[in-house]
Amino acid sequence: MSWLHNNTVRAVLAFSVMALLLFWVGSVQSWSVALAIINLCIVSAIMALGVNIQWGYAGLFNVGIMGFTALGGLAAVLVAHAPVAEAWRVGGLGILASLALLLATIVLGWWVYQRWQGKSYLWLLMTVVVLLGYVLIRPVFAPAVEAIESVNPSRTGFLGGMGLPIVFSWLVGGVLAACAAWLIGKVALGLRTDYLAIATLGISEIIIALLRNEDWLTRGVKNVTGLPRPVPYEVTLQESAWFIGWVERWQAEALAGLSGVARSEALQAAVVDASSIAVKLCYTGLFSVVLILILSLCVLALNSPWGRMVRAIRDNETAAAAMGKDIKQRHLQIFVLGSAVVGIAGAMLVTIDGQFTPGGYNPLRFTFLIWVMVIVGGSGNNLGAVLGGFLIWFMWVEAEPVGFWLMDQLTSGMAADNALRVHLLDSAQYMRVMVMGLLLLLVMRFSPRGILPEQHRKT
Amino acid sequence: MDVLNALVLLANFVLVPALSYGAQLALGALGVTLIYSVLRFANFAQGETMAFGAMVAVLLTGVLQSVGISLGFLPTALLTLPLAIAATALLCLLTDKWVYQYYRTQRSRPITFVMASVGVMFIMNGLVRVILGPGDQYFSDGERFIMTVPDFRVWTGLEEGLALKTSQGLSIVLALLLMAWLFWFLQKTKTGKAMRAYADNENLALLSGIDPQRVVRITWILSATLATVAGVLYGLDKGYKPLSYFHLLLPVFAAVIVGGIGRPIGAVVGGFVIAFSEALITYAYKKFFMLLLPAEWAPESLMQFLSTEYKSAVSFMILVIVLLVRPTGIFKGKVI
Numbered sequence: 001m002s003w004l005h006n007n008t009v010r011a012v013l014a015f016s017v018m019a020l021l022l023f024w025v026g027s028v029q030s031w032s033v034a035l036a037i038i039n040l041c042i043v044s045a046i047m048a049l050g051v052n053i054q055w056g057y058a059g060l061f062n063v064g065i066m067g068f069t070a071l072g073g074l075a076a077v078l079v080a081h082a083p084v085a086e087a088w089r090v091g092g093l094g095i096l097a098s099l100a101l102l103l104a105t106i107v108l109g110w111w112v113y114q115r116w117q118g119k120s121y122l123w124l125l126m127t128v129v130v131l132l133g134y135v136l137i138r139p140v141f142a143p144a145v146e147a148i149e150s151v152n153p154s155r156t157g158f159l160g161g162m163g164l165p166i167v168f169s170w171l172v173g174g175v176l177a178a179c180a181a182w183l184i185g186k187v188a189l190g191l192r193t194d195y196l197a198i199a200t201l202g203i204s205e206i207i208i209a210l211l212r213n214e215d216w217l218t219r220g221v222k223n224v225t226g227l228p229r230p231v232p233y234e235v236t237l238q239e240s241a242w243f244i245g246w247v248e249r250w251q252a253e254a255l256a257g258l259s260g261v262a263r264s265e266a267l268q269a270a271v272v273d274a275s276s277i278a279v280k281l282c283y284t285g286l287f288s289v290v291l292i293l294i295l296s297l298c299v300l301a302l303n304s305p306w307g308r309m310v311r312a313i314r315d316n317e318t319a320a321a322a323m324g325k326d327i328k329q330r331h332l333q334i335f336v337l338g339s340a341v342v343g344i345a346g347a348m349l350v351t352i353d354g355q356f357t358p359g360g361y362n363p364l365r366f367t368f369l370i371w372v373m374v375i376v377g378g379s380g381n382n383l384g385a386v387l388g389g390f391l392i393w394f395m396w397v398e399a400e401p402v403g404f405w406l407m408d409q410l411t412s413g414m415a416a417d418n419a420l421r422v423h424l425l426d427s428a429q430y431m432r433v434m435v436m437g438l439l440l441l442l443v444m445r446f447s448p449r450g451i452l453p454e455q456h457r458k459t
Numbered sequence: 460m461d462v463l464n465a466l467v468l469l470a471n472f473v474l475v476p477a478l479s480y481g482a483q484l485a486l487g488a489l490g491v492t493l494i495y496s497v498l499r500f501a502n503f504a505q506g507e508t509m510a511f512g513a514m515v516a517v518l519l520t521g522v523l524q525s526v527g528i529s530l531g532f533l534p535t536a537l538l539t540l541p542l543a544i545a546a547t548a549l550l551c552l553l554t555d556k557w558v559y560q561y562y563r564t565q566r567s568r569p570i571t572f573v574m575a576s577v578g579v580m581f582i583m584n585g586l587v588r589v590i591l592g593p594g595d596q597y598f599s600d601g602e603r604f605i606m607t608v609p610d611f612r613v614w615t616g617l618e619e620g621l622a623l624k625t626s627q628g629l630s631i632v633l634a635l636l637l638m639a640w641l642f643w644f645l646q647k648t649k650t651g652k653a654m655r656a657y658a659d660n661e662n663l664a665l666l667s668g669i670d671p672q673r674v675v676r677i678t679w680i681l682s683a684t685l686a687t688v689a690g691v692l693y694g695l696d697k698g699y700k701p702l703s704y705f706h707l708l709l710p711v712f713a714a715v716i717v718g719g720i721g722r723p724i725g726a727v728v729g730g731f732v733i734a735f736s737e738a739l740i741t742y743a744y745k746k747f748f749m750l751l752l753p754a755e756w757a758p759e760s761l762m763q764f765l766s767t768e769y770k771s772a773v774s775f776m777i778l779v780i781v782l783l784v785r786p787t788g789i790f791k792g793k794v795i
Contacts, residue, residue: 059568059570061570061573061574063503063577123784134764142760187779187782187783188782191782191786192569193568193569193573194500194501194569194570194573195716195782195786197501197503197570197573197577198501198712198716199778199779199782201503201708201709201712202709202712202713202771202774202775202778202779203775205706205709205771205772205775206771206772206775209768209769209771209772210772212768213766213768213769363705364581364584368577368581371574371577426592427588427589427590427592427593430585430588430589430593431585431589432585433581433582433584433585434581434582434585434586434589435585436581437578437579437580437581437582437584437585438582440578440581441558441575441578441579441582444571444574444575444578445558445561
């Protein structure tokens with residue numbers, strides 16, 4: 001348990017402050033708001049853990065976190081949404097056939113690559129294979145897509161999912177993200193370190209473009225709403241007798257002095273409030289289980305021989321290679337693992353929203369913010385990443401009202417319709433982007449090890 | 460005649476737009492490649508630097524228009540270029556002083572620079588949106604076209620028309636002039652030679668008395684100049700949208716790597732390669748074939764390889780293929 005020693009005081013202190021902040025929100029704003037923030041804090045912490053695996057353990061710079069998050073979100077749709085039978089009937093066969101053809105093309109390409117490897121005309125052959133695949137797939141794929149998208153376009157217009165419990169999608173999201181990461185890692189790892197950054201930026205843009213435009217799969221910008229929940233609905237709780245009875249007992253003191261209509265109204269309000277809190281608590285419980293599971297795995301991995309090897313590679317690649325470590329393979333492994341964790345978090349995010357909105361993914365919120373979390377929390381330290389996830393998400397959410405208030409105070413001397421005042425109030429929300437950027441640069445410069453620094457063991 | 464018509468059609472929808480877009484990309488890519496060869500990192504903030512330059516131009520254009528100064532048939536924004544370049548260069552120099560210089564003295568790994576540049580990118584992004592607001596801006600004025608479709612039809616008697624927008628013409632001409640000047644500067648002047656020497660071998664350059672601070676400063680100024688001109692031209696051509704410059708980053712990087720990172724000539728060629736591939740792959744060839752082929756052979760579908768939403772995917776595909784086949788790019792850049 002050496003990881004507890006040196007940092008313990010710092011960690012306890014930092015997490016206590018975090019708890020106090022959340023408690024303050026709970027008592028000043030409302031407990032419902034505080035719980036909503038906590039839930040997203042947990043998701044952010046998991047994302048930060050994934051990025052920490054890549055950056056903190058191995059020094060791999062991934063600028064495409066958004067793409068892996070979105071793939072996790074796609075998994076939630078594919079797993080949990082009910083299948084659209086009509087769409088499957090008209091276009092399912094075409095889509096499956098195109099998939100089979102795509103697979104065949106890839107297998108053919110692989111075979112050609114193996115057979116004529118090293119020959120100068122190999123790339124000509126590969127081009128022919130790709131063109132052949134394109135010509136074969138297009139006539140099967142295009143009509144199927146058209147048929148699917150014309151099935152009740154205002155309600156469905158896509159294939160739907162498998163209708164399985166949405167919790168299952170968290171795993172699938174991780175697998176999808178891992179596959180994308182493997183492809184990118186194969187291409188970009190082993191070249192200059194900047195190339196991975198550029199390639200991940202590219203893949204995330206492509207994934208978002210795909211999700212926005214392939215309506216047959218994701219409904220595109222029409223969004224998929226009403227995904228099933230892993231927890232009960234507020235309305236169900238409000239109508240069930242046991243829940244009302246439970247709230248009655250819980251609020252017995254407050255209700256005691258009231259009678260008649262006033263009492264039933266107060267009870268009604270209490271039940272509505274309690275149901276929203278209960279649902280959020282259910283999410284908090286589920287998410288905490290995932291967070292604790294991933295965190296413990298991370299801690300175990302980092303303290304294992306594998307973790308020592310990974311850190312050795314990060315700190316001195318040449319020396320590690322001289323010791324017989326396969327650097328490219330280890331980097332690929334870490335990149336895939338980290339992306340899988342991000343994918344899991346992405347699926348969880350869609351789960352709690354209950355909807356999948358491809359238009360809502362932007363690099364500020366889903367790539368950059370996670371980076372700030374890892375750097376501020378302490379790269380290389382798992383608890384640090386979790387702390388960063390909590391702290392930065394809290395700041396990001398609370399910065400908007402605070403920034404607005406600040407701008408309002410600063411410009412309070414001006415008339416209400418003063419152009420500068422209106423402009424500043426409008427752009428207050430972009431201030432927090434700048435603040436986050438500044439925070440990143442300041443921490444990188446003056447405290448590069450973050451709030452909870454990585455532990456250097458003596459053994 | 461049909462063959463001519465088909466060619467004119469292709470020129471109108473592929474050649475001219477790709478030439479002007481390629482020129483804009485090439486300027487952006489030159490900026491990235493200069494920073495890369497001298498400071499040795501991929502500058503993620505280049506797209507936002509372009510946005511910043513364009514923002515200054517938008518603001519100054521507004522001021523000039525309100526005073527009543529214009530440039531006749533050319534867009535007023537051209538008048539604002541010198542000031543916009545100065546402002547952007549100042550911003551870049553300040554960024555270098557406050558952010559990158561420390562890591563240079565620490566001799567940090569390249570990836571630390573890249574990360575810092577991502578931080579800078581988001582600060583600039585926020586800055587631009589705070590100053591100019593999140594909306595789109597159209598600041599192009601003057602004549603919209605150098606040659607319109609009807610003019611061309613009357614002039615040649617062909618059915619298909621070829622239009623040349625002022626912004627497109629300007630992009631091509633300005634970019635070519637700037638590139639020619641840059642290559643002359645790098646090849647012939649003492650400062651340019653010092654820059655190349657420093658890029659080639661830092662220690663040898665220091666031994667022969669080259670002032671590294673000066674080289675770095677000049678590189679930032681050049682990069683800011685290229686970024687501003689590229690940003691303003693892109694803004695004139697397609698309208699100023701704050702996020703579009705972020706999306707320009709991927710094609711710019713693709714251009715740099717395709718050409719060979721750290722090679723100015725590679726950046727130019729790469730820019731045009733990316734622009735032409737994007738245009739050729741996302742263009743719908745239906746009408747082109749209808750003109751060329753007899754009526755009974757006419758295609759039914761749009762004859763489009765990929766829909767226009769996947770433009771960024773095209774540059775990424777080319778990037779991946781280049782990384783797989785020839786990671787050094789066309790002109791053998793630095794890879795490891």
